Amino acid sequence: MPDNSVETHYTRHDLGEIILAALKKAGKDVGHLTPDDLAPVDEFHGGQRPATIRLAELVGFTGTERVLDVGSGLGGPSRFLAWRYGCRVSGVDLTAEFCRVAEMLTRLTGLVGRVDYRQGNALDLPFADVSFDVVWSQNAAMNIADRDQLYREMHRVLRPGGKLALQEVAAGPGGLPHFPVQWALEPGISFLLTPEATCAKLEALGFHVVTWQDTTEATFASAQARARHAESAPPPLGTHLILGSDWQAMARNSARNLEEHRTKLFNAVLERAS
Numbered sequence: 001m002p003d004n005s006v007e008t009h010y011t012r013h014d015l016g017e018i019i020l021a022a023l024k025k026a027g028k029d030v031g032h033l034t035p036d037d038l039a040p041v042d043e044f045h046g047g048q049r050p051a052t053i054r055l056a057e058l059v060g061f062t063g064t065e066r067v068l069d070v071g072s073g074l075g076g077p078s079r080f081l082a083w084r085y086g087c088r089v090s091g092v093d094l095t096a097e098f099c100r101v102a103e104m105l106t107r108l109t110g111l112v113g114r115v116d117y118r119q120g121n122a123l124d125l126p127f128a129d130v131s132f133d134v135v136w137s138q139n140a141a142m143n144i145a146d147r148d149q150l151y152r153e154m155h156r157v158l159r160p161g162g163k164l165a166l167q168e169v170a171a172g173p174g175g176l177p178h179f180p181v182q183w184a185l186e187p188g189i190s191f192l193l194t195p196e197a198t199c200a201k202l203e204a205l206g207f208h209v210v211t212w213q214d215t216t217e218a219t220f221a222s223a224q225a226r227a228r229h230a231e232s233a234p235p236p237l238g239t240h241l242i243l244g245s246d247w248q249a250m251a252r253n254s255a256r257n258l259e260e261h262r263t264k265l266f267n268a269v270l271e272r273a274s
């Protein structure tokens with residue numbers, strides 16, 4: 001029997017309809033949507049759109065890049081990279097429902113032909129060797145136990161000299177995280193490594209570090225703000241639509257895990273050496 005627990009964690013049936021209803025409630029014209037309209041819900045990682053911009057600036061896109069987003073979720077970051085920089089982006093994600101919604105939102109933002117999605121596993125990427133200039137991934141590795149295979153696959157599909165851009169949640173020295181968190185209700189699907197162990201794996205697999213930024217302190221204030229906002233009613237459009245009934249506890253735990261040094265956050269850009 002395949003273990004579908006990660007996909008089950010992320011699957012909300014009728015998510016597309018739920019998001020469309022929320023967009024209308026928020027006063028958006030669903031016939032004329034831009035990636036900015038969707039950012040409160042489709043940038044599904046800590047720091048949301050500003051974090052995507054920070055990582056993109058570290059990469060230094062010129063617009064000619066062919067990009068793969070691994071664990072692309074609802075497609076917020078991939079659509080943004082295509083829209084803002086002109087890159088051609090493919091997304092791959094384990095969660096079939098997310099891929100369906102990503103395709104719907106791509107049609108609604110007029111980005112078909114510039115972004116595409118495939119349901120698939122990051123441990124067996126459905127792409128040929130050396131097919132991308134940039135491999136990009138935000139907040140997906142924490143659900144993946146076999147990091148050697150994950151980073152080996154990222155290395156395989158990247159061209160030599162190409163860049164790997166990562167935003168990850170890492171293990172801190174303060175002990176296991178408090179659960180639930182956004183990526184797991186319980187420890188069974190949470191696989192955090194320390195930043196040092198992550199870096200060592202990447203280097204052993206043939207990447208060299210261009211930039212490595214600890215973003216824990218910089219993100220803590222926004223995590224605290226999200227935890228405070230979670231005490232009131234949510235806005236029509238937000239990631240609570242994806243996270244389900246535990247979204248408030250997840251926001252509180254995210255801030256607490258950072259405060260107690262149970263989790264750390266980093267952005268990194270690495271180059272495929274050969």
Ligand SMILES: C[S@@+](CC[C@H](N)C(=O)[O-])C[C@H]1O[C@@H](n2cnc3c(N)ncnc32)[C@H](O)[C@@H]1O
Nearest residue numbers: 044045071072073093094095121122138140143
């Ligand atoms: C927190 S979401 C982040 C989505 C997106 N990167 C973003 O920042 O908006 C984590 C995503 O990783 C995906 N994921 C987890 N394990 C995966 C795997 N082995 N292969 C592909 N995708 C995976 C999940 O389905 C989910 O969409």
